[in-house]
Amino acid sequence: MSVLVVVECDNGEVKKSSLEVASYGSQVAQLLGTTATAIAVGVATEANLAQLGEQGISNVLYDAEPRLKDFVNGAYTKLIAAAAEKEQAQVIVLANSNIGAAVGSRLSIRLKASLATNVVELPKVDGGKFTVRRGAYSGKALADVVLTGDRKIIAVKKNSIEALHNAGQTATVEQFSAQLSDADFADAPKQVVMQEQAGGVLLPEADKVVSGGRGMKGPEHWSLIEDLAKALHAATACSKPVSDADWRPHHEHVGQTGITVSPNLYIACGISGAIQHLAGVNSSKVIVVINKDPEAPFFKAADYGIVGDVFDVLPKLTQAVKELG
Numbered sequence: 001m002s003v004l005v006v007v008e009c010d011n012g013e014v015k016k017s018s019l020e021v022a023s024y025g026s027q028v029a030q031l032l033g034t035t036a037t038a039i040a041v042g043v044a045t046e047a048n049l050a051q052l053g054e055q056g057i058s059n060v061l062y063d064a065e066p067r068l069k070d071f072v073n074g075a076y077t078k079l080i081a082a083a084a085e086k087e088q089a090q091v092i093v094l095a096n097s098n099i100g101a102a103v104g105s106r107l108s109i110r111l112k113a114s115l116a117t118n119v120v121e122l123p124k125v126d127g128g129k130f131t132v133r134r135g136a137y138s139g140k141a142l143a144d145v146v147l148t149g150d151r152k153i154i155a156v157k158k159n160s161i162e163a164l165h166n167a168g169q170t171a172t173v174e175q176f177s178a179q180l181s182d183a184d185f186a187d188a189p190k191q192v193v194m195q196e197q198a199g200g201v202l203l204p205e206a207d208k209v210v211s212g213g214r215g216m217k218g219p220e221h222w223s224l225i226e227d228l229a230k231a232l233h234a235a236t237a238c239s240k241p242v243s244d245a246d247w248r249p250h251h252e253h254v255g256q257t258g259i260t261v262s263p264n265l266y267i268a269c270g271i272s273g274a275i276q277h278l279a280g281v282n283s284s285k286v287i288v289v290i291n292k293d294p295e296a297p298f299f300k301a302a303d304y305g306i307v308g309d310v311f312d313v314l315p316k317l318t319q320a321v322k323e324l325g
Ligand SMILES: Cc1cc2nc3c(=O)[nH]c(=O)nc-3n(C[C@H](O)[C@H](O)[C@H](O)COP(=O)(O)OP(=O)(O)OC[C@H]3O[C@@H](n4cnc5c(N)ncnc54)[C@H](O)[C@@H]3O)c2cc1C
Pocket: 212, 213, 214, 215, 216, 238, 239, 240, 241, 242, 253, 254, 255, 256, 257, 258, 269, 270, 271, 272, 273, 274, 275, 276, 277, 280, 290, 291, 292, 293, 296, 308, 309, 310, 311
């Protein structure tokens, strides 16, 4: 019996969001009196996988099949399911990411496991009762959900838990084959389109985001957003009306009908803060709002607010960031 943690890897490294997931999994294992094993998806070096010991992981499995470098739902699901069988995993923990959302539902059917997404806290385990807290209604409410059955899958929301850093602890790393066949890769994307993003950072993975709304007045002023994004190494985003008006491409639109982001820093420039916009950004760790209307609803969700004109504030902010280096 163990807890299995799915860690997403890219460019030889474990993704930062997976360090949170690994820390969550090892703490669940502690609660259950067992150990946490990780299964790596994507590619990471053995040395980087061993460092998951710092997050409390005791053993890491990886499959050296080269086609696992990029996300393929069928292959990833089979790999994780095989690892779950090998480890007799009671609980499987993954990120509430695009990959986690796609794989989690397939996995729950394959393993006949109960599934909770958007989980924001460690579970409460009381005898046989296993309760998790998850965000509901676009983060406006929290729901306590009792997971039943022998197997449980938990998808952890980014920024909900601090990653552990037990310096010096290492995990053992073990090669493992899920015997994947060509058929498991049948749903591989035929072409991967990497969209150009100002600031050179892709929005869904971004640690910092600078976002503009209708208050920017037109596409000709977007260099103000891009300059700040470049200075901060941030991705750029926008509200829906901005992309509807073709001021910015649709892949930058965040919110209920766009992309959901959970960066450490979200700077909203000339955005009113409508509930549909907030739905896509309200799990950001720190929200900064720049708006000339002190009554703009976004200020209620802000950690820091600047009441001012974006055309005045943004150049000064960019200059200050550049000076700080
Ligand atoms: C079903 C549905 C789904 C939707 N999905 C989304 C979604 O996914 N994402 C989304 O963003 N919206 C979505 N919307 C639209 C949403 O309701 C709002 O209309 C939209 O978010 C408003 O965009 P905005 O804040 O850029 O524009 P506005 O509401 O026009 O706000 C502009 C803001 O800029 C400020 N401002 C103006 N000039 C300046 C200046 N010079 N300096 C500083 N501040 C200034 C104003 O005070 C104002 O607060 C959806 C709506 C519906 C009905």
